[in-house]
Amino acid sequence: MSKVVGIDLGTTFSAIAELDDLGNPEVLADPETGNRITRSAVFFAKDKVIVGEKAKDAIVTNEKKVVLEVKRQMENDVIYSVKEGEFVDNDGKIKGYTPSQISSLILSKLKDFSSKISKAVITVPALFSERARTATLDAAKIANLDVELINEPTAAVLHYANLPGTSISGRVLIFDLGGGTFDITIAAVKGKKVDVITSVGDKELGGQDFDREIINLLASKYKKAKNSNLDINDKSLLEVAEKIKKVLSAKEKVSEIIEGPKGPHKIDISRNEFENSIDTYIEKIKMLMEEALERADCKPANINQTLLVGGSTRIPIITDIIKKIMKKAPVKGVNVDEAVACGAALYAGLQNKSSLNSAQKKAISKVELNDVCNHYMGTLIIAKDPEKNTFVEVNDIVIPRDTKLPCSITKNYQVLVDDQKKIECSVTQSEGEESDVEFVHVIANEPLELKKGAKQGDPFKVTYSYDTNGNMHCVFEEVKSKRKHELNLKPASSKDLKELRDNLDFDIE
Amino acid sequence: MEGIVVWIIIIIGWMFIKNVFSKSDDEIISETVQDNPFEIKVKSGQPPTETGLKLDCFNVEMKGMVNHPTDPEVKIILTLQDVTDDETKAGISVLSAVEAFSETKSRVFSWYSRAKTSPGGYYPDWTRYISIPKDFLIPPHKGNRKIKILVFVCDIDTEIDLGKFDDTSKIRHYATKIVSLNYKEPGYMDEVINKSKVEDLTIKLGMSMAAVDGHLDQKELDVIKNWAKGIVNLLDEDRATEKKKHFSKFIKETYSTAKSKKISLSTLVKEFNEVASKSQKYTAIQLLLDISSADGSYSKSEDTFINKIAKTTGVDLKTFKEMRNKVVAKVDKLEISEKPTEESFGLTDDMDDSEKCKILRKEYTKWNSQTTQKDPKRKKRAKEMVKTIANLRKQYNC
Numbered sequence: 001m002s003k004v005v006g007i008d009l010g011t012t013f014s015a016i017a018e019l020d021d022l023g024n025p026e027v028l029a030d031p032e033t034g035n036r037i038t039r040s041a042v043f044f045a046k047d048k049v050i051v052g053e054k055a056k057d058a059i060v061t062n063e064k065k066v067v068l069e070v071k072r073q074m075e076n077d078v079i080y081s082v083k084e085g086e087f088v089d090n091d092g093k094i095k096g097y098t099p100s101q102i103s104s105l106i107l108s109k110l111k112d113f114s115s116k117i118s119k120a121v122i123t124v125p126a127l128f129s130e131r132a133r134t135a136t137l138d139a140a141k142i143a144n145l146d147v148e149l150i151n152e153p154t155a156a157v158l159h160y161a162n163l164p165g166t167s168i169s170g171r172v173l174i175f176d177l178g179g180g181t182f183d184i185t186i187a188a189v190k191g192k193k194v195d196v197i198t199s200v201g202d203k204e205l206g207g208q209d210f211d212r213e214i215i216n217l218l219a220s221k222y223k224k225a226k227n228s229n230l231d232i233n234d235k236s237l238l239e240v241a242e243k244i245k246k247v248l249s250a251k252e253k254v255s256e257i258i259e260g261p262k263g264p265h266k267i268d269i270s271r272n273e274f275e276n277s278i279d280t281y282i283e284k285i286k287m288l289m290e291e292a293l294e295r296a297d298c299k300p301a302n303i304n305q306t307l308l309v310g311g312s313t314r315i316p317i318i319t320d321i322i323k324k325i326m327k328k329a330p331v332k333g334v335n336v337d338e339a340v341a342c343g344a345a346l347y348a349g350l351q352n353k354s355s356l357n358s359a360q361k362k363a364i365s366k367v368e369l370n371d372v373c374n375h376y377m378g379t380l381i382i383a384k385d386p387e388k389n390t391f392v393e394v395n396d397i398v399i400p401r402d403t404k405l406p407c408s409i410t411k412n413y414q415v416l417v418d419d420q421k422k423i424e425c426s427v428t429q430s431e432g433e434e435s436d437v438e439f440v441h442v443i444a445n446e447p448l449e450l451k452k453g454a455k456q457g458d459p460f461k462v463t464y465s466y467d468t469n470g471n472m473h474c475v476f477e478e479v480k481s482k483r484k485h486e487l488n489l490k491p492a493s494s495k496d497l498k499e500l501r502d503n504l505d506f507d508i509e
Numbered sequence: 510m511e512g513i514v515v516w517i518i519i520i521i522g523w524m525f526i527k528n529v530f531s532k533s534d535d536e537i538i539s540e541t542v543q544d545n546p547f548e549i550k551v552k553s554g555q556p557p558t559e560t561g562l563k564l565d566c567f568n569v570e571m572k573g574m575v576n577h578p579t580d581p582e583v584k585i586i587l588t589l590q591d592v593t594d595d596e597t598k599a600g601i602s603v604l605s606a607v608e609a610f611s612e613t614k615s616r617v618f619s620w621y622s623r624a625k626t627s628p629g630g631y632y633p634d635w636t637r638y639i640s641i642p643k644d645f646l647i648p649p650h651k652g653n654r655k656i657k658i659l660v661f662v663c664d665i666d667t668e669i670d671l672g673k674f675d676d677t678s679k680i681r682h683y684a685t686k687i688v689s690l691n692y693k694e695p696g697y698m699d700e701v702i703n704k705s706k707v708e709d710l711t712i713k714l715g716m717s718m719a720a721v722d723g724h725l726d727q728k729e730l731d732v733i734k735n736w737a738k739g740i741v742n743l744l745d746e747d748r749a750t751e752k753k754k755h756f757s758k759f760i761k762e763t764y765s766t767a768k769s770k771k772i773s774l775s776t777l778v779k780e781f782n783e784v785a786s787k788s789q790k791y792t793a794i795q796l797l798l799d800i801s802s803a804d805g806s807y808s809k810s811e812d813t814f815i816n817k818i819a820k821t822t823g824v825d826l827k828t829f830k831e832m833r834n835k836v837v838a839k840v841d842k843l844e845i846s847e848k849p850t851e852e853s854f855g856l857t858d859d860m861d862d863s864e865k866c867k868i869l870r871k872e873y874t875k876w877n878s879q880t881t882q883k884d885p886k887r888k889k890r891a892k893e894m895v896k897t898i899a900n901l902r903k904q905y906n907c
Contacts, residue, residue: 075881127878129881132881200874202877202880203880203881204880204881204892279903280896280899280900280903281899283899283900283902283903283907284873284877284895284899286902286907287869287870287873287874287898287899287902287907290870291870291873291874384608385828386606386607386608387787387791387824387825387828388787388788388791388828389606389647389786389787389788390788390791430878431874431877431878432874432875432878434875434878436831436834436835438835438838439834439838439875439878439879456614457613457614
């Protein structure tokens with residue numbers, strides 16, 4: 001029987017889960033190592049590709065051929081140059097691998113933990129842009145996976161809500177601090193029904209950033225002692241920093257011998273020093289918690305439980321901050337590294353019931369998920385700026401963020417001048433409620449020729465319909481002539497497989 | 510470019526306003542309306558509390574016949590005229606700063622409402638009609654103006670365009686009152702009259718801006734030249750040649766004055782404020798921002814200069830902040846001091862820490878969403894801004 005799986009494609013670690021015969025999500029271990037989470041590291045060896053912990057170990061001997069944190073590059077037009085040992089702008093001249101290709105190698109590795117996969121659900125950060133989502137779908141296509149996407153914190157709350165004997169109910173806050181991204185989602189849980197209220201996040205905040213601050217600390221201490229600079233871009237230091245961070249989660253102080261240009265030096269780092277070094281990130285976390293509560297129109301007292309997701313939630317100051325803001329401790333006892341993959345597996349089951357056996361179907365029969373639009377979706381218009389007494393191009397919101405899905409919203413506009421020839425039908429996306437054109441992403445822009453003789457003030461309407469699978473249908477219509485331009489924006493792979501694979505032809509280990 | 514659009518609008522506006530008032534509407538109305546049992550009165554001050562408005566307004570009340578011989582409904586239309594020059598004649602249109610108080614197809618001030626009525630429809634007591642916020646009015650000229658408020662009771666299908674009725678026989682009753690308005694900004698006609706002077710002063714401001722960091726960079730000069738070129742390009746051939754000649758000479762002279770630091774900023778700003786309208790002030794500030802970022806960096810001295818100009822010209826600081834943010838987002842190098850940063854985020858000394866924290870958090874949302882921009886400059890800038898915001902929040906114990 002074919003299977004459906006959920007994949008947490010993380011910045012530092014990834015995991016795959018499937019529903020067991022009784023419909024409970026189960027994380028699949030790497031058959032070779034027995035590890036339930038796989039390091040999101042890729043090593044381009046001579047004639048094969050190695051994915052996982054072994055790839056990370058190769059940093060010592062082949063630093064430039066090891067790719068880490070590819071997830072952070074998913075929305076950029078870059079390629080990984082093995083020659084340079086880093087991501088560089090994709091100008092079409094340099095040879096290398098796209099983020100989608102590298103992610104596909106991780107997906108291929110995870111795929112091998114299971115068999116006969118018919119459908120998969122991959123998790124992405126709540127505020128991942130359209131470009132990054134498309135790149136993720138490209139990666140899945142290269143890995144020969146038929147997938148859908150779900151937001152990471154949404155998957156996590158789905159898992160929490162479906163844990164046997166769970167007492168999760170009412171309004172909950174999902175605090176998802178992983179290796180590279182940070183998301184907060186507030187949702188209402190009733191039984192196995194989850195209604196997402198809002199999601200906020202930072203795509204560049206996670207354990208890797210804390211590791212870099214530790215490297216900066218090491219460098220400054222080495223410099224002070226030896227009057228020599230450590231190479232802070234040395235990837236092997238990342239491993240040392242990660243180790244220090246983990247130890248400091250349990251102990252107040254750690255000592256480490258650091259190899260530098262002027263020989264080895266023993267460096268002590270205290271938990272206090274580490275916490276001070278990441279205080280800017282902590283401030284960002286606090287701001288996002290405030291924002292989430294404000295968007296959900298609730299106070300900390302209205303939140304019944306705070307649920308933790310992601311390995312970085314093990315850092316003591318993170319729990320302290322949560323306690324301070326929410327006035328109560330977060331829920332413990334769930335494997336924070338696996339919650340997202342498990343939730344994704346449940347969602348995969350929900351979306352593909354025909355692939356399930358009767359026990360699995362029964363297990364998820366009461367599971368329900370209602371999501372919201374994670375961005376402001378708008379269009380560009382010319383409007384009168386009352387302050388400047390002039391006409392300016394502005395972004396006008398059509399679907400506000402946090403609108404329950406599915407939704408369909410129409411906004412009415414007017415033709416600007418007599419004999420106007422065309423209208424640019426543009427679709428914009430923004431995290432904030434932006435009117436400023438410079439601060440929004442234009443995700444589609446196509447012209448609509450107006451009927452000859454259009455008059456100033458003639459009605460023109462724009463309708464956006466957003467469904468639960470992330471498809472958006474946009475209709476731009478000149479009301480009088482009924483001329484229309486329709487745009488179908490759906491999360492789909494951007495290119496054909498041959499183009500996506502390009503020079504990618506490896507055995508994966 | 511925005512400035513150019515404004516001028517096109519103003520010039521077209523001027524032409525049609527001139528047209529409209531070549532014939533006196535008052536004369537036509539007095540021929541049509543024999544008897545006038547309809548009155549209005551106008552009180553200056555805050556409107557009644559139930560309106561929710563806390564602005565200084567002209568509160569218009571009406572009394573008397575609001576009837577129609579055959580129809581069950583009438584349209585009550587309000588228009589304004591500037592009659593400072595001669596109260597006995599038809600005046601010049603007053604424009605509205607807000608769309609809700611404009612005619613559908615122009616910026617001419619107008620307001621209408623519909624009222625149920627009967628052949629004997631009568632308001633025995635003074636009844637509030639509308640409160641007009643004084644800030645919404647744009648008269649033709651600066652200073653003490655006499656504004657005539659005209660209220661018409663008309664047929665329901667009456668249309669008004671550029672202050673002119675489609676058919677004056679549809680007017681059943683009307684009443685007028687003259688009020689005083691002290692308009693501190695240059696009026697819309699002043700904008701046309703002072704246009705050349707404002708352009709020169711804008712160039713002078715731009716040159717002072719370019720010289721603020723001690724030297725006049727060629728790239729900064731090019732921004733000023735291109736700005737002037739933009740104005741020249743809109744003119745017909747003869748006027749363009751003349752204007753080009755003027756700008757060329759003026760830029761050269763101003764360059765020498767700025768280089769020798771002989772421009773008195775306080776006098777310049779005073780002179781500029783005297784003649785420039787709000788939209789012209791924004792045009793000038795945009796030019797200053799473009800100059801400041803011409804060399805790819807935005808320095809502390811440039812930021813201080815622009816902040817000073819924004820404050821002394823009295824433009825809306827929130828709008829200014831948005832304009833400035835666009836520049837900050839794009840430059841390679843940002844060297845702004847902490848104090849202007851706080852100011853530019855909208856933090857003021859009279860705010861308590863919690864207010865500041867809230868504002869900073871909103872700024873964070875704005876800049877954080879830019880940290881994944883494709884443009885590396887914008888991305889870098891957004892990350893710096895996020896860091897600055899987080900650091901400021903630490904200072905205020907958020």
